[in-house]
Amino acid sequence: MADFTAEVFQNEFLSDGATDVHAIVTVTCSGAGTAGGVGSTSDGSTAEIIIVDTSGSMQGRNMESAKHAAAVAVDQIADGTWFAVVGGSHVAERIFPYPNARVSMVAMEPGAREEAKRAIARMAPGGGTAISTWLRMADELFSTVPAAQKHAILLTDGKNESEASVNLDRVIQQVTGHFQCDARGVGDRWVVEELRKISTALLGTVDLIAQPEDIADDFAALVQKAMSRGVAAAELRVWAPQGAQVLFVRQVAPTVEDLTARRSELNALTGAYPTGAWGDESRDYHVAVRVASRPVGSEQLAARVQLAVGGEVVSSGLVKAKWSDDDALTTRISPEVAHYTGQAELASVIQEGLAAKAAGDEATATVKLGRAVQLAAETGNDEATSRLRKIVEVENEEQGTVRLKRNTAKLDEMALDTASTKTTRVRKS
Template identity: 35%
Template sequence: MATGTSRAGETAGQVTAGLEISQWKYLSGEAGDPQMHAILSVRVDGTGSAGGPGGPVLAQVLVMDCSSSMTWPVEKLHAAQQAAVAAIRKLSDGTPFAVVRGSEEAAVVYPETPHMARASAYTRSRAERAVRGTVAGGGTCIGAWLDLSRRLLAQQDAPIGHVLLLTDGKNQHDEHMPLARVLEECAGRFVCDAWGIGDGWDARELLGITRRLHGSASSVRAEAELPGEYEQLMNRLLTKTVPELVISVTAMPGCTVRYLKQVFPAEAELSAEEGTGRFVTRAWGDEVRRYQLCLAADPAGRPRREDLQLAVVAVDVPGGDTVRLPQPQACLVHWTDDPALSRYTDAQVEHFEQHQRLGEAVAAATDAHRRGQHDLAERHLGRAVRLAHAMGAEEQLARLARLVRIENAQGGRVALRPDVAAVDFQHLITASSHSTYGPAPGTGTGSGTAGAAPGDGATVRCPACSHKAPAGARFCPSCGHRFEARS
């Protein structure tokens, strides 16, 4: 594994950004479609609290599902109201905010004017009263909710727009305002986090929204948990003071960028600005995010047995003169004819590909259970347990344990619990969308000379299932195959 590191110089009171690249640089020139995968770790430090001297940083819209299904059990609507109140109480003075009631239409609950209110003791108190007076009735059209949120936020000059959306149901009235079209109009304009409550929501629908709008999807089993979850989310949100951070990928001749996607803390879609290699990410506080970069390279006519530059990665903050930026970093390739080198993969890359396989196993189990194929669902869940155990994904394991009795996590031996309900799979899907950090940068080897022995930072392909495992592993984390002793 080759790991490049670039951290901006630390200065008290100044926001700094850092960039680290982890990759296994050796590729075989004989492969039909050679691809170089790398993990970019991007860090921001020193953001402090929101609402500095330049005015409010955040503009907040709270969307409450008030469809008829929220009337039962009665605790559901009460929890939604309590959660909205908890979020409102966290808003800093001067923060623009609004509360939206969602059914087959969308309407502003507070304020009573066409424009968003500014947070103060008075407006917070009025908003709480309006929230507690909401009643449920009607259907569900999430596209209408997001479209109204977009129009409200478009009136504000706060650099970070955020929508916190709660629903207990599926998007049953999509024909009123198609969600796909609305997401295209909303993309890049605000960040949306979405929560599922009750037993009728669709996790994949929420993920489709949050991945497009650079947020995350979550859920609660017990309604009483929701206000506390909202408070934690708002605490994190109020530290975000960097509206945008751009990752630029400049490919060398003979190389193209296949994709760049966020893989930690949750997966998010990234699209390059037209005609450029610039990918915009949204709303940063003090945090680390990881991105998977895929480059396609053509070995024809390129020298072998030496390091070549495939692309240069840089981090930029538009208009961010106060942010100290890291030095650009290079992604390398080393074309080799030695299969002992080209068969390995970077451990960080493999970690997030395992997360992807975990999500695929959960999705397959969900579909099988819905079709009544419980044995097949059990097999898919067993594979998910193997992967979660191998990665140390404790939250996913805990969620899986609600659906299956885990007899042997390493071997994936499980038994489906008889009382499993469809909503249990929805909770599992949202949990599986949150990835774990993975191997720390610089923990592997591979930056030395050709022929260097790979260490903990490399992976090797399993001969039984073709998935990859750490180079020193005794068992495949995907299928449980026992590896022969390797020198």
Template identity: 40%
Template sequence: MTEADGLRLDLNAYHSEYLPTEGGTVDVVAAVRAAADGPAPRHDGLAEVLLLDCSGSMGAPQAKMRAARTATLAAIDALPDGVAFAVVEGTSQAQMIYPGRRTLARADESTRAAARRAVGRVAPHGGTAIGEWLLLARDLLGTRADAIGHAILLTDGRNESQRASDLRAAVRACTGRFTVDCRAIGSADGVHDWDGPELLGIAGALGANPVVPVEDLTGLADEFAAVLGRALAHRSGAARLRVRTGGLARVRFVKQVYPTIVDLTARGVTVGDHTTDYPIGAWGPADRRDYQIALEVDAMSSGSRRRVAWLGVPADGESDPPELPVDVEWSEELELFSRVHETVAHYTHQEGYADQVRSALEATRAGRLTEAEQHLGRAVAIAHAGGHEDKLRHLARVAEILDPESGRVRLRADADLRRWQYSMAYAPQTSSWVSGGGAGAVADPSPAPEPRVEPWEHCGELRTHPYCEGCGRHHTSTVDRSG
């Protein structure tokens, strides 16, 4: 459990504890749950930038621009006094809508009224350079480094006015500086001109929030207000998941697996020997996220039991947070080491679906339609086996589902790439695992964090934990059952 800024982050961990004697991979699901732990901080510790797509396509039809203005006004109205904010016009450049110069305004009755008037004057024109919009948001939020920064990005198109490499560079420059929620406008008949992988890359790097397609423009204002409400609840701006391994294990990958799948491996920051922190974004009291940590573990004799890793969620400035242990036992019994923990299986199943949808889109773009049908068929079979009717409805937009159980499908003749984006955006979004599979069930609690002990020497070094971090042996030697 970690506490900071009136917020408590609770950590549970789940995994199958048996390995074959030749070693292998231990998959751990770390469930992080937030809860309020004290009064909410003042709103002057929050900063918001609204990135409004004003490119020419937003005027075709004009209903998109009208809905975008209405949604932005709803967001402005929802800003409490004290929040720092700005509204940006996004075209082939990034220009200020409000305030008139490149700075943040402090929300109050007069600034909200002035922002409303400024938004009412925007009109669609020009191209789309999303990287420029993000860089301006970074600069604006950088003027309030003490605040928790967030942006809402609304677009209806792809990044056609700058090179893809420039967008990637802009995203890298913004990573860790603020979080973003992307809302992508399409038409009511399912045609979307934005690029799913492009927006997923932005969202994944800047907070790992889902990309949400919008086809019903009448609900856009409520959507903006809801997104802003969640952002205003943030009490921690830069939480971290810590993974510490002993000499027997190495990190293969770390992924967020709920509410959306995002690979965090390359973002890890080394903070000590065999210890890495992975950024997990901003948190409010209602937030819950799950992470998968894959550990490559060495071979040992049958019956050996060792502690191979420790997991924690350090608070800001905390160097020695409470930790949960990851224990494993080596066995020659196939029935034991072949078991997959139901939590891990739940997310592996959904990752398989997302991989197949992504591969199907890539094959379609390359003109390999038979291969695309094969990948789509596998995605359909996975969704059907998991009872995910919503995912089947998404795939039915681009393929005729002939037999969901066997995964037999046929690509629709009218399924151009613009109809793929909706499914692409939703593919990495996952359902949360709960113990027993029932709605509202509570997962079994993990073991309590290990106690600190008096320093003891093992493997040639002074140890401060009950287990030797070099070999995993318990300092009382009672856990090793190998004899």
């Protein structure tokens, strides 16, 4: 049985008249078991769909690498797991089970694995790109199986050019909550923002695969990770007292994801935010609540941050507010809150800076990416620093003064963009 713990990091002391309470809550899961395996909290069944772009642009090295990667992924899917393979162009096609098969998904077993690989080998590129049709087919296939945990991998190499973007937005919204999806782009002709929309809504990750040869390793890792998530679906619950306002709820590690808008109301004081499946891992959440100020000396619970699995609260962290007139207590800033505030800002200034650069607004891009360089240094995010240095010439890291580099590689910008939401943990001093 999985074991969850919640740890709260905050400075609970507020100065007289202060109203805003910030806390980082670290939720850690251990003993999650494997998806569908012994010790799993799911009902014993999981489902996996591999969605591969088969549009005309995939022709050549990309298609061959993608086919190889899909076959490798199929090898990683555990026996007993419901699975399917979808090929996507301007329409979606069920590659396996074969289109004429009477079942939509099959339970993995050695025979099915070999047959699926044969089907994958016969995939041929052609047509345009309408990702909404791929997601809709995955959703339909998933809906036919009773699996508690549903996960998809989506691989594309191009822009979603065969449909209006509102179309994709609408379908994303329709399938949200039905399955989780990790999105991958190969090469430099796909659009980071499009795949990020998908992975954010579907509680997955987005990443760039620069070289087609690397797809197979990435797929194998993604499937392994999905298979290792023994806790099917959980939700983060945030209670705030009557009259209080939840300013935001943000996952801040391992990646920055703003959960605020994903709130569904559990009761008048408690909101629930989906977290997707859990393996043995740790995630950090930044919760900010505005409460009415109380007299110095008062104490109030500002938030209960809880993790619930199957409707049961399995762990709870208490965020407190204590009003004090002791400046030594109230002026201290929690290092965790400061760190993740910086990391969240880092993610947004990188994205805003790259967007400005793409739009030709060099002044804004310079300011934003300069700030990013400064924040990356302050929060010790070396990975972001080295990625930023491929885009900008750093004049003064401390002050965040930079010049935009000329003729940067598109791949470097995309790598910076996709990795922008990855955070580093607080360095324990």
